[in-house]
Amino acid sequence: MKDLVRIALLLAGGLAGLLACQLNHADTDEPVTPTPPTGGSFQATPYPWQPPAHFPDMVYDLSKNPLTYEGVQLGKTLFYDGLLSRNGTISCGFCHSPFTAFAHTDHALSHGIDDRIGTRNVPGIQNVAWSKNFFWDGGVVHLDLLPIAPIQHPDEMGDSLANVLRKVGNSGRYRPLFKAAYGTEEVTSERLLKALSQFMLTMVSANSKYDKYLRKESGGTLTDAEQRGLSLFTQHCAGCHAGPLQTDQRFRNNGLPPAPADRPADLGRYAITLRPEDRFAFRVPSLRNVQMTPPYMHDGRFQTLEQVLQHYAGGVVDSPTLDPQLKANGKTGIPLSAGEQRDLIQFLYTLTDYDFITNRQLQPN
């Protein structure tokens, strides 16, 4: 099997090599020529964007999509425009509200076009520059490719990327915005998707009370309960909800009981990899702003953080793919008394970033 991996990598490596020695060929039938997003001497205004000092290295390659004021503004306009859906009713912001850390709190499962209901809880959007993968199952691994999925999902925006490009291209509203961002009015997949990425990249949450605590800034003093909660968190939760991003970005089965019988089982990561060990594994969500983003879990089954902690304390169901951290010492779940659960919740509240959810720059114009 190892040999197979090596061969696959050899192939991939070889192709990388070929790419590196590509030559300039004009006039072929199907040119696949990468072009920079801006043409000629056009220069949009650089957007001053600094990664928070206590964050790890970014995943997103900004050199391929340098942030500009005009690009971010275009992305924001697109993000809040129902034009991106089949009948004009559903924008990205319809499900991803800035006031709830770009999550959605009204429905357990995503609610989209024609009042259709999807199969999973709307995830928030924050700190995507550090995301290695997206969605509960990690089926998309590049931010620029993410919006295609909701645009084309029949239960979400119900359109096609090709048709959205046509509609945006025909819209008088967008001509000056594309020209400002890219130098010409041309609308392409690359331009539209990179503008959406630019806006989403500005959704940086790094100013919670806990961030201030980590940076030893004023406003970062934890109460006794919060401090006790932090100790419990470090001991029991940080193995998965790790680092300043509050997630290790891995896929884990957290022992939820099977969903109601009227719903087909969601196998999570398994649908992408077909690996038996990935059955019922879902992406570990960030706990940043968790106070603001009920409901919880991939299927939105819990309405409160109290319910979530009761699950971890006493509701974890063992199964062949249950994450090993949830059956340490031969017992399933995390031993947490009622008082400890209360302290933990006090700590989780310190992850709320009020600067982020009230940031005027991120709200519709």
Next chain:
Amino acid sequence: MKRLLLFLIGTAGLLTLGCSRENPTAIGQGQLQLAFEHMVGSRPLQPGSTTYTNGSGEAFTVTTLNYYVTNIRLKRADGSEYVVPQDSSYFLVRATDPASQVITLRNLPEGDYTAVSYLLGVDSLRNTLGIEMRKGVLDPAGGHQGGMYWDWNSGYIHFKLEGTSPVAPATTNGNTFMYHIGLFGGYQSRTLNNIRSVTIPLGSLPARVAAGAIPRIRLEADVLKVFDGPTTLRIAQAPLVMVSPLSASVADNYARMFRFVGLTSEGR
């Protein structure tokens, strides 16, 4: 994982060195065509209503046959090869679009070529690159009318065969079967890798790329081979194959659907 990555980068570096011997100034003005002729057994494929029968005796029609031909290489008798620059080496062949069935390669070094090889599908590297590296037939908005990109499990559909058959279960669109074969090996976790490499030796005469003539390599693609290969694919048992493990068997079958049928020369 880190070691694998290093290995990959190292390999890429070595191969880069290897192909840099192909001196850019040696690139010529030669042209060559690959012409794909779709057949069902001995009958030319007529997309639409014509009914055919596979080896299991199942009647079927073909409404869609699309596949990517990419990363083309031309081999010489001495074992050396010319690698078509990758950015000029992505083509989508569609049974309903005659223009897509003739691929013209340009700027080739002159010489005699004895075999052609290509990937059936989109290579793993390109499957993981940013949107700026996905133009033309690779545009997720649908180069050549689209439908060859999965947005939910990000990656290209290498090969797509759709049609109807009385043995397929009834759907709102009739009794349809669909084979959408994608998966490139995964990025952060390993998945199936359904990219297939095809090498076609030419006949006794090489394709001579020279001034004044454009050799055309005629390749037959036989749809029956999709059903009747190392694995017998029965529509009744598998009317829908996309990401299931059976997809690898379908890929093994269709990788064998191509054969060399002749060499002609087009004047220029």
